[in-house]
Amino acid sequence: MDSKADAQRMEKIVSLCKRRGFIFQSSEIYGGLSGSWDYGPFGVELKRNLKNYWWRTMVHERDDVVGMDGSILMNRAVWKASGHEDTFTDPMVDCRSCKARLRADQLVEKNGIKQCPNCGGKDLTAPRAFNLMFKTFVGATEDESSLTYLRPETAQAIFVQFKNILEVSRKKLPFGIAQIGKAFRNEINPRNFTFRSREFEQMELEYFCRAEQGMELLEYWKEERLKFYESIGISRDKLHVKTVSDEERAFYSKGTYDIEYDFPFGRQELEGVAYRTDYDLSQHQKVSGKSLEYFDEETKQKFIPHVVEPSAGVDRTVLALICEAYSEDEAPDEKGKMEMRIVLRFHPRIAPIKCAVFPLLKNKEPLVAKAKKIVALLRPHMYVFYDETGAIGRRYRRQDEIGTPFGVTVDFETLGEKDPALRDTVTLRDRDSMKQERVPVQDLSSILVSRIS
Numbered sequence: 001m002d003s004k005a006d007a008q009r010m011e012k013i014v015s016l017c018k019r020r021g022f023i024f025q026s027s028e029i030y031g032g033l034s035g036s037w038d039y040g041p042f043g044v045e046l047k048r049n050l051k052n053y054w055w056r057t058m059v060h061e062r063d064d065v066v067g068m069d070g071s072i073l074m075n076r077a078v079w080k081a082s083g084h085e086d087t088f089t090d091p092m093v094d095c096r097s098c099k100a101r102l103r104a105d106q107l108v109e110k111n112g113i114k115q116c117p118n119c120g121g122k123d124l125t126a127p128r129a130f131n132l133m134f135k136t137f138v139g140a141t142e143d144e145s146s147l148t149y150l151r152p153e154t155a156q157a158i159f160v161q162f163k164n165i166l167e168v169s170r171k172k173l174p175f176g177i178a179q180i181g182k183a184f185r186n187e188i189n190p191r192n193f194t195f196r197s198r199e200f201e202q203m204e205l206e207y208f209c210r211a212e213q214g215m216e217l218l219e220y221w222k223e224e225r226l227k228f229y230e231s232i233g234i235s236r237d238k239l240h241v242k243t244v245s246d247e248e249r250a251f252y253s254k255g256t257y258d259i260e261y262d263f264p265f266g267r268q269e270l271e272g273v274a275y276r277t278d279y280d281l282s283q284h285q286k287v288s289g290k291s292l293e294y295f296d297e298e299t300k301q302k303f304i305p306h307v308v309e310p311s312a313g314v315d316r317t318v319l320a321l322i323c324e325a326y327s328e329d330e331a332p333d334e335k336g337k338m339e340m341r342i343v344l345r346f347h348p349r350i351a352p353i354k355c356a357v358f359p360l361l362k363n364k365e366p367l368v369a370k371a372k373k374i375v376a377l378l379r380p381h382m383y384v385f386y387d388e389t390g391a392i393g394r395r396y397r398r399q400d401e402i403g404t405p406f407g408v409t410v411d412f413e414t415l416g417e418k419d420p421a422l423r424d425t426v427t428l429r430d431r432d433s434m435k436q437e438r439v440p441v442q443d444l445s446s447i448l449v450s451r452i453s
């Protein structure tokens with residue numbers, strides 16, 4: 001696809017997100033706030049389904065991982081020890097011509113001369129380090145003593161609780177601690193819709209191990225994470241693994257992969273999988289003076305575990321899911337004439353709504369009553385949407401646009417009016433093939449549960 005088509009595709013995606021209630025600009029009625037986004041009724045469902053599925057595969061389906069939920073505000077000492085206070089910076093450059101503030105790595109270079117990507121200006125300041133952490137004050141006084149930061153990553157809460165969790169969970173190496181939560185970075189140039197935001201969510205696992213297992217586990221987690229993306233419907237050929245070079249890698253990391261996705265605006269990072277060695281725990285042990293060592297009962301040795309970290313962005317993955325799912329095809333209208341249809345082809349396990357239930361006609365009480373009964377039957381198992389307004393084709397189309405994989409229609413056959421053999425059966429329509437099958441109401445929940453889990 002050419003770049004113009006990609007840009008158009010992205011525009012359509014952004015507009016669909018707003019029109020159908022996936023993602024809105026934060027504080028929109030006041031002109032918005034750059035780098036902040038709100039998830040609407042369908043966006044929040046998609047996001048929750050993603051987080052729940054991550055939690056299921058990373059915590060519930062494993063014996064070697066437990067979860068935690070740390071606070072966003074932590075003692076400032078954490079950020080001093082981790083190195084964030086001194087080094088969590090981006091080099092920043094100001095363009096003296098158009099006054100834009102830019103990340104040094106986003107300048108364009110023409111004939112060996114760096115230029116402003118906005119105005120082409122060459123009058124740029126020297127790069128200066130800009131700390132990405134948001135400052136805040138705890139308590140009534142606003143001075144150095146009350147200063148702390150909104151966390152720029154969730155990982156540090158895991159490191160500083162390592163000893164408590166080790167004791168309560170009684171896990172043996174290798175084992176992991178998982179967490180999902182908000183992180184904040186005062187990004188110089190938030191852009192590409194939600195891709196680079198100032199407030200976002202991370203899904204992180206810190207997988208503790210012995211030093212000699214580090215490199216092998218780095219490979220293992222890279223593969224596991226690729227499988228995860230495929231299992232939520234992201235095609236393997238749009239995923240790429242970048243080996244982060246020695247120069248780009250954090251100094252304490254012995255190996256890092258970036259898992260990237262082909263967004264319409266280019267190939268960009270979804271997740272980092274990093275072997276962080278024993279750097280974080282060693283730092284916290286050194287600065288806090290508290291032992292963060294692991295005692296190996298077999299060898300009777302004490303040591304600081306190493307760690308491999310798969311760290312994924314919730315918002316970036318949601319955006320990738322929407323980009324991946326967006327498609328346009330043709331479907332017949334009420335009169336059988338083909339018309340363009342927008343369809344989000346979400347994998348059923350992450351689709352915001354799993355099933356829509358429609359009575360064929362809204363003014364036929366027995367149809368409405370039966371449809372509402374089916375809704376009640378399905379609701380304990382999944383998020384169901386009831387819709388009785390408009391022609392049936394229109395109702396399907398509205399669901400296609402938000403990616404609902406299944407549609408159930410209650411018609412006169414369901415009531416047994418045409419053929420007693422069809423009493424208590426409904427049509428089950430598949431979003432992608434648009435094919436309909438007739439299924440007994442009593443089998444509906446088990447059929448659907450098997451397709452969405």
Ligand code: ATP
Nearest residue numbers: 187195196197200202269270271272311312313316
């Ligand atoms: P980038 O190079 O894109 O700034 P990063 O390498 O700094 O990202 P990490 O510190 O490895 O990112 O964070 C892990 C994950 O958190 C990223 O892979 C991404 O999914 C997510 N993430 C990081 N920064 C942002 C952001 N500003 N907006 C949305 N998600 C983010």
